Amino acid sequence: MSKTLFDPAPSPTVPVAGTQDSINVHRVFCVGRNYEAHAKEMGQAVDREKPFYFTKSRDAIVLSGGTIPYPCGTENYHYEMELVVVIGAPAFRVSVQDAMSKVFGYACGLDMTRRDIQLAERAKQLPWDLGKDVENSAVISAIVPAAQFGAPAKQRIEMRQNGVTKQDGDLSLLIWSVPEIISHLSGFYHLRPGDLIYTGTPAGVGPVQPGDVLEGSVAGAGDLKITIGARE
Ligand code: MN
Numbered sequence: 001m002s003k004t005l006f007d008p009a010p011s012p013t014v015p016v017a018g019t020q021d022s023i024n025v026h027r028v029f030c031v032g033r034n035y036e037a038h039a040k041e042m043g044q045a046v047d048r049e050k051p052f053y054f055t056k057s058r059d060a061i062v063l064s065g066g067t068i069p070y071p072c073g074t075e076n077y078h079y080e081m082e083l084v085v086v087i088g089a090p091a092f093r094v095s096v097q098d099a100m101s102k103v104f105g106y107a108c109g110l111d112m113t114r115r116d117i118q119l120a121e122r123a124k125q126l127p128w129d130l131g132k133d134v135e136n137s138a139v140i141s142a143i144v145p146a147a148q149f150g151a152p153a154k155q156r157i158e159m160r161q162n163g164v165t166k167q168d169g170d171l172s173l174l175i176w177s178v179p180e181i182i183s184h185l186s187g188f189y190h191l192r193p194g195d196l197i198y199t200g201t202p203a204g205v206g207p208v209q210p211g212d213v214l215e216g217s218v219a220g221a222g223d224l225k226i227t228i229g230a231r232e
Helices: 036-041 096-102 115-123 178-185
Strands: 013-015 022-024 028-031 053-056 061-063 067-070 077-079 081-087 103-111 138-140 156-161 164-170 196-198 213-218 223-231
Touching (some): 013 061, 081 178, 096 103, 096 178, 103 196, 103 213, 103 223, 138 223, 178 196
Parallel strands (some): 061 138
Antiparallel strands (some): 028 053, 081 103, 081 196, 156 213
Protein backbone atom coordinates (compact mmCIF):
# COMPACT_ATOMS: atom_id res chain seq x y z
CA MET A 1 0.00 0.00 0.00
CA SER A 2 1.36 3.37 -0.90
CA LYS A 3 1.69 6.06 1.67
CA THR A 4 2.27 9.78 1.66
CA LEU A 5 5.56 10.65 3.23
CA PHE A 6 6.10 13.60 5.59
CA ASP A 7 3.55 15.30 7.79
CA PRO A 8 1.46 17.98 6.06
CA ALA A 9 2.87 21.47 6.51
CA PRO A 10 1.11 23.27 9.34
CA SER A 11 -1.64 25.58 8.13
CA PRO A 12 -1.49 28.90 9.95
CA THR A 13 -4.77 30.18 11.35
CA VAL A 14 -5.81 33.71 12.26
CA PRO A 15 -8.50 34.46 14.85
CA VAL A 16 -11.64 36.41 13.99
CA ALA A 17 -11.98 39.26 16.48
CA GLY A 18 -14.82 39.00 18.96
CA THR A 19 -15.54 35.32 18.15
CA GLN A 20 -14.20 31.87 18.95
CA ASP A 21 -13.54 31.35 15.24
CA SER A 22 -10.39 31.47 13.19
CA ILE A 23 -9.60 31.16 9.49
CA ASN A 24 -7.14 28.95 7.67
CA VAL A 25 -4.64 30.96 5.67
CA HIS A 26 -4.25 29.92 2.04
CA ARG A 27 -1.94 32.31 0.17
CA VAL A 28 -0.26 35.61 1.03
CA PHE A 29 -0.21 38.26 -1.70
CA CYS A 30 1.43 41.65 -1.22
CA VAL A 31 1.00 44.81 -3.30
CA GLY A 32 4.13 46.84 -4.03
CA ARG A 33 4.36 50.65 -4.04
CA ASN A 34 0.73 51.38 -3.31
CA TYR A 35 1.24 54.72 -1.54
CA GLU A 36 2.90 57.50 -3.51
CA ALA A 37 5.00 58.88 -0.64
CA HIS A 38 6.40 55.41 0.07
CA ALA A 39 7.24 54.83 -3.61
CA LYS A 40 9.13 58.14 -3.52
CA GLU A 41 11.05 57.26 -0.36
CA MET A 42 12.09 54.05 -2.14
CA GLY A 43 13.35 56.15 -5.04
CA GLN A 44 10.71 54.86 -7.44
CA ALA A 45 8.04 56.41 -9.61
CA VAL A 46 4.48 55.21 -9.19
CA ASP A 47 3.17 53.03 -12.00
CA ARG A 48 -0.47 54.04 -12.43
CA GLU A 49 -0.92 51.66 -15.33
CA LYS A 50 -1.23 48.52 -13.21
CA PRO A 51 -0.44 47.25 -9.72
CA PHE A 52 2.31 44.72 -9.07
CA TYR A 53 2.69 41.99 -6.48
CA PHE A 54 5.00 39.67 -4.67
CA THR A 55 4.05 36.73 -2.49
CA LYS A 56 5.08 35.27 0.82
CA SER A 57 4.87 31.64 1.85
CA ARG A 58 2.07 31.10 4.33
CA ASP A 59 4.76 29.90 6.72
CA ALA A 60 5.64 33.59 7.04
CA ILE A 61 2.41 34.27 8.97
CA VAL A 62 2.89 35.29 12.62
CA LEU A 63 0.12 36.40 14.94
CA SER A 64 0.34 39.67 16.79
CA GLY A 65 1.43 39.51 20.39
CA GLY A 66 4.66 37.57 20.32
CA THR A 67 8.32 37.88 19.50
CA ILE A 68 9.86 37.29 16.08
CA PRO A 69 13.58 36.71 15.57
CA TYR A 70 15.77 39.24 13.81
CA PRO A 71 16.31 37.05 10.75
CA CYS A 72 19.55 35.78 9.35
CA GLY A 73 20.83 37.21 6.09
CA THR A 74 20.20 40.91 6.65
CA GLU A 75 21.68 43.95 8.34
CA ASN A 76 18.71 46.16 7.48
CA TYR A 77 15.42 44.56 8.52
CA HIS A 78 12.48 46.94 7.95
CA TYR A 79 8.88 47.29 9.11
CA GLU A 80 6.02 48.09 6.69
CA MET A 81 2.59 48.63 8.28
CA GLU A 82 -0.31 47.59 6.04
CA LEU A 83 -4.04 46.99 5.72
CA VAL A 84 -4.66 43.28 5.11
CA VAL A 85 -7.67 42.11 3.09
CA VAL A 86 -9.00 38.61 3.83
CA ILE A 87 -10.76 36.93 0.90
CA GLY A 88 -13.87 34.99 1.92
CA ALA A 89 -15.35 33.72 -1.35
CA PRO A 90 -13.96 32.35 -4.62
CA ALA A 91 -13.02 35.17 -6.96
CA PHE A 92 -11.87 34.72 -10.54
CA ARG A 93 -11.97 37.55 -13.08
CA VAL A 94 -14.33 39.59 -10.92
CA SER A 95 -15.21 43.17 -11.79
CA VAL A 96 -14.34 46.10 -9.57
CA GLN A 97 -18.07 46.40 -8.87
CA ASP A 98 -18.33 42.80 -7.63
CA ALA A 99 -15.00 42.64 -5.84
CA MET A 100 -16.09 43.79 -2.40
CA SER A 101 -18.58 40.91 -2.13
CA LYS A 102 -15.55 38.57 -1.99
CA VAL A 103 -14.07 40.18 1.14
CA PHE A 104 -14.45 38.32 4.43
CA GLY A 105 -12.78 40.95 6.56
CA TYR A 106 -9.79 43.11 7.32
CA ALA A 107 -6.80 43.04 9.60
CA CYS A 108 -3.67 45.05 10.03
CA GLY A 109 -0.29 43.56 9.38
CA LEU A 110 3.42 44.07 9.01
CA ASP A 111 5.28 43.16 5.81
CA MET A 112 8.73 42.74 7.36
CA THR A 113 11.45 43.07 4.75
CA ARG A 114 15.17 42.39 4.36
CA ARG A 115 15.61 45.84 2.79
CA ASP A 116 19.29 45.45 1.95
CA ILE A 117 18.57 42.20 0.10
CA GLN A 118 15.43 43.52 -1.60
CA LEU A 119 17.26 46.59 -2.92
CA ALA A 120 20.16 44.46 -4.17
CA GLU A 121 17.72 42.11 -5.90
CA ARG A 122 15.85 45.07 -7.37
CA ALA A 123 19.06 46.64 -8.69
CA LYS A 124 19.97 43.41 -10.46
CA GLN A 125 16.39 42.96 -11.74
CA LEU A 126 16.15 39.70 -9.80
CA PRO A 127 13.10 38.35 -7.94
CA TRP A 128 12.51 39.64 -4.40
CA ASP A 129 12.03 36.31 -2.63
CA LEU A 130 14.98 36.55 -0.25
CA GLY A 131 14.10 40.15 0.56
CA LYS A 132 10.39 39.62 1.07
CA ASP A 133 9.52 35.94 1.65
CA VAL A 134 11.18 35.92 5.04
CA GLU A 135 10.14 33.42 7.69
CA ASN A 136 7.99 35.10 10.38
CA SER A 137 7.73 38.25 8.26
CA ALA A 138 3.96 38.46 7.73
CA VAL A 139 2.65 39.69 11.07
CA ILE A 140 -1.13 39.90 11.34
CA SER A 141 -3.74 41.04 13.85
CA ALA A 142 -7.09 39.37 14.52
CA ILE A 143 -9.52 39.75 11.61
CA VAL A 144 -12.45 42.17 11.77
CA PRO A 145 -15.44 41.07 9.66
CA ALA A 146 -16.15 43.30 6.66
CA ALA A 147 -19.64 44.26 7.86
CA GLN A 148 -18.12 45.55 11.07
CA PHE A 149 -15.27 47.44 9.38
CA GLY A 150 -17.38 48.98 6.62
CA ALA A 151 -15.73 50.10 3.40
CA PRO A 152 -12.08 51.17 3.26
CA ALA A 153 -12.20 54.95 3.01
CA LYS A 154 -10.10 57.31 5.09
CA GLN A 155 -9.32 55.10 8.09
CA ARG A 156 -6.03 55.98 9.78
CA ILE A 157 -3.08 53.59 9.45
CA GLU A 158 -0.22 54.14 11.86
CA MET A 159 2.76 52.41 13.41
CA ARG A 160 4.95 53.18 16.43
CA GLN A 161 8.45 51.89 17.10
CA ASN A 162 9.25 51.86 20.82
CA GLY A 163 6.38 54.33 21.33
CA VAL A 164 7.52 56.78 18.63
CA THR A 165 5.20 57.25 15.64
CA LYS A 166 7.00 56.28 12.43
CA GLN A 167 4.19 55.75 9.93
CA ASP A 168 0.98 57.75 9.87
CA GLY A 169 -1.37 57.83 6.92
CA ASP A 170 -4.86 56.90 5.88
CA LEU A 171 -6.47 54.50 3.45
CA SER A 172 -7.52 57.27 1.05
CA LEU A 173 -3.82 57.41 0.09
CA LEU A 174 -3.95 53.93 -1.47
CA ILE A 175 -3.08 54.28 -5.16
CA TRP A 176 -4.95 51.07 -6.03
CA SER A 177 -8.13 50.68 -4.00
CA VAL A 178 -9.17 47.39 -2.39
CA PRO A 179 -11.77 46.53 -5.08
CA GLU A 180 -9.33 47.48 -7.84
CA ILE A 181 -6.67 45.19 -6.36
CA ILE A 182 -9.05 42.25 -5.94
CA SER A 183 -10.41 42.68 -9.46
CA HIS A 184 -6.94 42.93 -10.99
CA LEU A 185 -5.40 40.07 -8.98
CA SER A 186 -8.37 37.83 -9.78
CA GLY A 187 -7.42 38.19 -13.43
CA PHE A 188 -4.35 36.08 -12.68
CA TYR A 189 -5.36 33.81 -9.80
CA HIS A 190 -8.41 31.86 -8.76
CA LEU A 191 -8.65 33.64 -5.42
CA ARG A 192 -10.20 31.54 -2.72
CA PRO A 193 -11.24 31.88 0.92
CA GLY A 194 -8.21 32.29 3.14
CA ASP A 195 -6.15 34.24 0.63
CA LEU A 196 -4.66 37.35 2.24
CA ILE A 197 -3.70 40.55 0.45
CA TYR A 198 -1.25 42.93 2.13
CA THR A 199 -2.17 46.19 0.41
CA GLY A 200 1.07 48.16 0.68
CA THR A 201 2.62 50.55 3.16
CA PRO A 202 2.52 54.31 3.63
CA ALA A 203 5.72 56.35 3.94
CA GLY A 204 8.01 56.15 6.94
CA VAL A 205 9.46 52.64 6.69
CA GLY A 206 12.66 52.03 8.58
CA PRO A 207 14.99 49.56 10.27
CA VAL A 208 14.42 47.61 13.48
CA GLN A 209 16.85 46.33 16.10
CA PRO A 210 16.61 43.40 18.49
CA GLY A 211 14.51 44.46 21.46
CA ASP A 212 12.33 46.89 19.49
CA VAL A 213 8.58 46.86 20.09
CA LEU A 214 6.40 47.58 17.05
CA GLU A 215 2.76 48.60 17.60
CA GLY A 216 0.40 49.53 14.80
CA SER A 217 -3.21 49.83 13.85
CA VAL A 218 -5.67 50.45 11.10
CA ALA A 219 -8.67 52.24 12.59
CA GLY A 220 -11.53 49.77 12.81
CA ALA A 221 -9.40 46.83 11.64
CA GLY A 222 -7.63 46.14 14.88
CA ASP A 223 -4.14 46.64 16.16
CA LEU A 224 -0.98 44.60 16.52
CA LYS A 225 2.09 44.43 18.67
CA ILE A 226 5.28 42.48 18.05
CA THR A 227 8.71 42.39 19.67
CA ILE A 228 11.90 41.91 17.66
CA GLY A 229 13.94 39.17 19.28
CA ALA A 230 17.58 38.22 19.11
CA ARG A 231 19.44 37.70 15.86
CA GLU A 232 19.14 34.18 14.47
MN1 MN B 1 4.80 45.98 1.74
